[in-house]
Amino acid sequence: MDLIELGAALGDFFERDGKHGHAGPSHDQLTFAIRRTGLEAHDPRNLEPMVGKTRRLRRILTEATDHNPAAGFNLAKHVIAELRAAGAFDPRLSDYAGDAKVAKLRNALDALGYDLSPSGTVHAKVIDNLHGSELTAALQAIVRRMNVNADDAELHIGSGKELDEAAARHVLEERTGSYPVGGPAGNFPVTLANAFTVLGLAVPTTLPPLDSDPHREVQQCLYLLAVAVNRLRNDAGTGHGHPSGPRKTAPLTPEEGRVVARATALIAGTLLDKL
Numbered sequence: 001m002d003l004i005e006l007g008a009a010l011g012d013f014f015e016r017d018g019k020h021g022h023a024g025p026s027h028d029q030l031t032f033a034i035r036r037t038g039l040e041a042h043d044p045r046n047l048e049p050m051v052g053k054t055r056r057l058r059r060i061l062t063e064a065t066d067h068n069p070a071a072g073f074n075l076a077k078h079v080i081a082e083l084r085a086a087g088a089f090d091p092r093l094s095d096y097a098g099d100a101k102v103a104k105l106r107n108a109l110d111a112l113g114y115d116l117s118p119s120g121t122v123h124a125k126v127i128d129n130l131h132g133s134e135l136t137a138a139l140q141a142i143v144r145r146m147n148v149n150a151d152d153a154e155l156h157i158g159s160g161k162e163l164d165e166a167a168a169r170h171v172l173e174e175r176t177g178s179y180p181v182g183g184p185a186g187n188f189p190v191t192l193a194n195a196f197t198v199l200g201l202a203v204p205t206t207l208p209p210l211d212s213d214p215h216r217e218v219q220q221c222l223y224l225l226a227v228a229v230n231r232l233r234n235d236a237g238t239g240h241g242h243p244s245g246p247r248k249t250a251p252l253t254p255e256e257g258r259v260v261a262r263a264t265a266l267i268a269g270t271l272l273d274k275l
Contacts (some may be wrong), residue, residue: 002065002069002136003061003062003064003065003069003072003073004058004061004062004065005108006061006073006076006105006108006109007057007058007059007060007061007062007076007110007111008058008104008108009101009104009105009107009108010057010058010061010076010079010105010108011053011054011055011057011058012097012101012104012105013083013088013097013101013105014054014057015053015054024082024083024086024095025079025082025083025086027045027053027056029082030053030056030057030079031043031246033043033075033078033079033082034060034075036070036078036171037071037074037075037078038068038071039060039063039064039068039071039075041070042059042060042063042064042067043060044056044059044060057079060072060075061075073112077122078238080105080116080119080122082212083097083120084120084121087100088120089118089119089120090119097179098230102116107193109122109139109143110125111193112141113138113141113142114141124142125141125142126140129172132174135170136139136170136174137190138168139163139167139170142163143163153231157234158235164188164192165188165191165192167195168188168192168194168195169191172191172194172195172198174197176198179191179194180191202273208224213227222266222270223268225263225267226267229260229263229264229267232249232252232256232260233260234249235249236249236250236252
């Protein structure tokens with residue numbers, strides 16, 4: 001999650017531009033929020049006591065992008081709540097930040113998979129009424145959000161749709177015009193298989209015997225994924241890959257390279273989490 005744009009947008013709320021601007025929250029309120037989210041090590045005020053609030057917030061969110069984006073986003077939400085309480089989102093009040101600053105913040109949050117309501121409330125994007133490229137962008141933003149914060153309890157999006165199913169249905173709607181709902185043809189495994197097929201991705205014709213416990217089944221599939229990725233990396237990768245190109249398969253596409261990288265990170269993270 002790249003919080004640099006979000007930091008730039010939030011920092012603007014502390015800059016007065018003649019007609020609009022806002023002084024709060026105070027440095028003390030910022031310090032409390034920074035400590036609450038565990039980001040005090042990245043606070044430039046530790047070394048520069050006179051640093052302004054704009055630069056202070058932007059610096060911390062930039063550092064959080066590299067070191068702890070989930071905490072950085074929690075800090076941003078805290079600051080937005082303080083601004084909302086002070087009237088920065090209410091056009092009727094003297095502390096209203098102005099249309100341009102609010103729009104800039106809304107755009108920054110949109111790129112991260114969140115909506116900003118007119119009153120200044122931040123909530124996860126709802127996808128039920130989105131279609132086409134707008135839905136594609138929203139789903140990609142939700143993927144980024146879930147990658148950053150795997151502990152996010154909000155695993156369901158829209159009206160109970162899970163991300164994988166929503167993405168598979170979106171693929172079918174874009175490529176074929178519709179997707180089945182209800183009955184055997186509309187269940188998740190069939191929907192996912194159809195989405196794989198229309199995208200030219202391979203679907204197994206037979207499945208290996210896996211544990212009846214879904215927890216262990218996921219672990220076994222992670223192992224199978226790790227073995228498959230290792231085979232692909234050995235033949236087509238840049239480490240043990242062959243200088244003359246793959247001998248058993250086609251060269252990696254950029255998209256496949258990203259899949260391999262994400263799969264490797266997923267498997268390594270699983271092992272280290274269990275250590």
